[in-house]
Amino acid sequence: MQLKAVLLSSSILSIAHAWSPTNSYAPATVDCADDLNIIRAADGLSDSESSWVAKRDAVTQAALKTFLTRATSNFGDKSILNSLFSESSNVPRVAIAASGGGYRATFGDAGMVAAMDDRTDGANDHGLGGLLQGTTYLAAISGGSWFTSTVVFNNWTSVQDIINQMGDNDGSIWDIEQSALSPGGTDTAFTNQRFENISGALNEKAAAGFPTSLADVWGLAFSYYFFPSLPEGGVGYTWSTIQETDVFQNAEMPYLIQLGKAQLPGAVGVDFSSPTIEVTPYDFGSWEPSIKSFAEIKYLGTEVSNGSPVTPGQCVEGFDNVNFLIGTCTNLIEYVEQANSAYYNAVIDQLATLFLGNSSSNSDRTLAIYSPNPFKGTTNYESGSDTTFVTEDKLLLVDGGIDGQVIPFIPVMKEERGVDVVFALDQTADADDLFPNGDSLVYTYERQFTEAGKFDAFPYVPDIESFVELGLNKKPVFFGCDASNLTDLSYVPPLMVYLPNVAHSFASNISTLQLSFTAEERLDLIRNGFESATMGNFTEDPDFLGCVGCAVMRRKQEKLGLEWPEECQQCFTNYCWDGSTKDDIKNTTNISSTVSNSSTTTTTTTTDSADYTTILSTMNSGELSTIHFETSTTITCHECEQSTASPTVTYTTITKECQECEGGFTEVVTTVSCEGDEATESDTHKYTTVSSWTTTTEVCTECEEMDAMASAGISSGAKVTTEVQVTSQAASSTKSSTKSSTMSSNDVSEISHVSSISIPAVLQVTTGIPSQASSSSSSSLYSVVINENTADRLSFQGILTLAAAVVSFVGLI
Template sequence: MKVSYKSIQFLTLILSYTSLVSAWSPTDSYAPGPIDCPSDLQLTRSADGLSQSELSWLQGRDKITNQNLISFLKQVNMTDFDPEEYITNTASNETIRIGIAFSGGGYRAMLSGAGQLSALDNRTTNATEAGLGGLLQASTYLVGLSGGNWLVGTIAMNNFTDVQTILDEGILWDLTHSIANFGGINIFKTYDYYSSIDDDINDKENAGFKISFTDVWGRALSHQFFAGLNDTGAALTWSTLQESPVFQNFEMPFPIVVTDGRTPGSTIISGNSTIFEVNPFELGSWDPSLYQFTQVKYLGTNTTDGKPVDGKCIGGFDNAGFIMGTSSSLFNQFILQINTTSLSSAIKDIVSDILEKASEHEVDIAIYEPNPFYDTEIGSTSITNNDTLFLCDGGEDLQNIPLQPLIHPEREVDVIFAFDNSADTDQSWPNGTSIVATFERQFLPIGNGTLFPYVPDEESLRNLNLTAKPTFFGCDIQNLTSLLNSSLATSKGDIYDTPLVVYTANRPFSFWSNESTFKLSYEDWERDGMIQNGFEVASRLNNTLDPEWPACVGCAIIRRSQERLGIDQSEQCQQCFQRYCWNGQIDDSQIPPLNFTETGLTDGAEESGNRTISASSTLLSKENKFSLYQIMGIGIITFAVFAINL
């Protein structure tokens, strides 16, 4: 194997992470433990604005994104527009902020999202020429939910690594065996895997903390996402990001995890769910049902009215895998299926022991006890009067794209790039259900003054082929003023705080990417095919379907700023908006078109047939590609192995 300079650089990074791991959790293990804290520490605050920590961080990040945005807008060949003059002249009064959101949907969402993210990353080979390379570097926020958060969490918690490096080095994202049968035919590896998970949750339980299936799930995920650490992330905390040089130097977007609040036995729907976010500084919710945040570093601390009891604090509860598992707790049910597999009896004994320890609560709930919001005076008593905070998969309220953190006026996001890798249809394709749910939520009391542009219903999104290519929503601010007239939407800002949304749905170019949400193993060629297809989704097939696509993206980025300043669009941007903006048309007929080729219509290809489609590749080298016959043969073998093991 040829060792590149990048390989040496990455291995050096991993070794440095390993040497620092003891600094992350006070116990150097999965167990939380006592840490020092100020005697007058107030852990909770009202959600009446951004935290001082986030505000301070944004000041540094804005300077970086301004420069990166100038570079990006220069490379996309916008006509009649001088990026440097525009950004430099407006930066003193306002900064254009970009948010990127990746939906849930298991490994399908993670891998498709990885390809989409790589198309926005100037570190990806050919992304500048064939994609939207540099857009990631110009972005302020990066948000993930469930499978989308596996992507965001992997990138953020591995020192803001990039997808290209993950593929080149082969250390992370080894998905060749199901997470339930981690070692495959190597039963010793699988035994060690479950033994280490059992040891980890024993450590937490022996430290006096309740455990749930999410603890098991989070530790299992960590073996794939933090494989470069000698303890696979057992001591890695989410708040570690605060001390990461790449974060402190504002070199990465601000990562946010989205999860839902849920009382055991309740049903989650978008109208009554409390949406929580976890960012590097805080955990909490903007919703009136809570309207509070707490410092994530001190989760696990006994508090009364937001203050540590007896001045004693806990650290290490915010394990990175546990946070990522919380956002994807829907997958906890995989644990219950393990005893039906062909695993050895010795392994099943360990699994049974794990199940017994974690079975006190419903399978899809993560337990945060003690509740950091206990006995506080803000929000619903159903949350604040309970000594336990229950959180669950962020997609259980139908808002599978994590848009809520990006539409609060306080964050001043101008444009959101929303990547939808959901499985809304029987064939596991997205149909826009998520953005419809977010749009409707603003008219409910729990919407709390957030504003989201008009979108059509799911039938219209499908029938008008708005899922067949990227679609812009909220293109003309003057058409959104009626949103302010809603009696329930008492906005905290003005209409210009409504971001323009660039919606991009998963669809096939070089690979049928509609894999099942619960597919738990991917051969390398499948993983790489999903990622390559995601690149092509975001880049409009490597910018071949519309050579002006990068320029149109640039037009979307500057639109809100232009409207605030009263600047007219260029002719090029007007033409872009004619191609990509939803024009308000509705078509709710029940006979959908077939919209899975480059033009938006099928050419007779059956989804159940050939799993690959011919397309040019930018992310994968020729050596990593397979012929059609190789892929078919591997597919048959893979299915046989999967059937035997699971």
């Protein structure tokens, strides 16, 4: 049976009273208790959430025991499990924070979560299967909200189920071969009908007395791809529906939290002082000083005074429309407009005229409008706070990541939720190559020292430059490993397992506003997400599963004073950030782990007369890498497998001039043999570098010997990617273009590094889609690149193309 048929018969559609009373996009007035108050103070969890979490704890306890038993199966001493599961209060509590980043985030987050889901093919053998079943909270923001909304509001379906029915132009979930802004492609009749449906929905809401904006349009347009089996993309589907589903009532899924950001009327943006709004199965509101209240989500749209309906016994239902709330949590339209481009402004003007009519020039046209304001007249805010959010008739919301916090840490780091470990899925595109650079972590760390974040805590992280130079954005990293180092914060926050988007089998640095993908490309992104979460399905580190288990157990182990397994000690040496920064690396000769009492690495730098840096590093057999201090790349000798049996191995890494490669490189990094230093005096081109933990081979056009070696390495399954960089005359006289060995010569528009490694096949499909990486990258009419971590720093490419495309589709109507 196709998944869409299954969904049609699911419990979601059988709960008629949980849908909008009008069975449409329009809210309506219903009877409610005369003494109802829909507002509570943000002084703890709601009774509803607390009761639900207690029920979920009983489910996660069994799942985590199974997962941790598998993760620690190779440990010499497993007694810690007996202690953790001897009492329910000792069991760790897990959360996942799924980042934003457009469809890149939707599919990358999906792949990472699939790696944790025991319903995914291969997840128990080559992944973190079962961890999702042991997770209590699932938070998301922006493009990550597209992912979480899809699986949650399709009756907690799995990524594997979606993949199994994935196709193009067949109406399946995530069938986005055609953009939401041109859903029919060349079929203008289809596009016209889709936009007529959207216009009709907006008119119904407006006729019921509620304002609309382009945020409504955004949510309605995209929801067709998330709920294709529901009438008009779930046009009457309400958020509070989730409360009535069996899968939620039985606590068989994590507790969903999605984020928006409140913006002051007339303001041109948001910052840390702007309240973060949580959207959960029960609540809608903020912990922050200027609101500090939560509304019962089912009754959004009700005109209230300090939480009580203005007309006792009369409430509104249906305002909590799933499409509208998705549009709220992913709303970037205002910030496209802020680019102040004549082309973009013309496009947005035409969209507003088309869908909003007389409201097209309204100053709020790009914002999600919550009117009436559920917090009007409330008194829970802190004295001295800006009272605008509790005095205005309307509450205006934008994408929750606009202030730079594109990973939704705030809700899952709250002390009230008692989380022990947070898995941070980072699909942001803030580095120049559109991969993560740690921005979101730094911003959330900084926020805790502001007025808005004074009740929150977040583990220490390095500055952005150090984050990149240390290569922390290129592999999993644990932050906050030692609770004793965090006692000067408001409270000890959860340990964070950082999982960044890294190109393993696919060039996953896709522009945030690429809006169309083939089924093959979607699968490639999902599979690459799986690999990013599992160190290449454990091919890069067979012990990574055990290390994840250690991260899950750490806070409870510290609290209970349990003996720390030797294997966990080694894992923390390998994966925990030790507090080093770029300056420490340049200035110190002794780098030791903050967790380990025994230093395993000593690094010394010297400079010779040839003006190049030589790094001598003595490491244990599990750490076969050194860090090149001048370029902050990790250098690995893959020709030295025979040395791994030795307890210590010494490497020498030398930067030399490549005289024979005119027109190629001016500098080449050479890795000599582990057996001796004779090769250092040779001019032969035998060198391998790993740039930020991604194995690459730099090839000069005249270095035919290296070409042969690279080809042999790839054919034999070595962890090597053939990479050619070409120097040409351009800005600053240099422009590099990088081609992965898995891609054709004309399909890379962003700099990408893809490791060609032997990875077990997972996430197979039933529609004949190839299991290997795509040989081509898609190109979207929208070639816009938005740096979602800095709202006022937008970079746009191909403006003329974009404007022409959007104006063209608008002209179809």
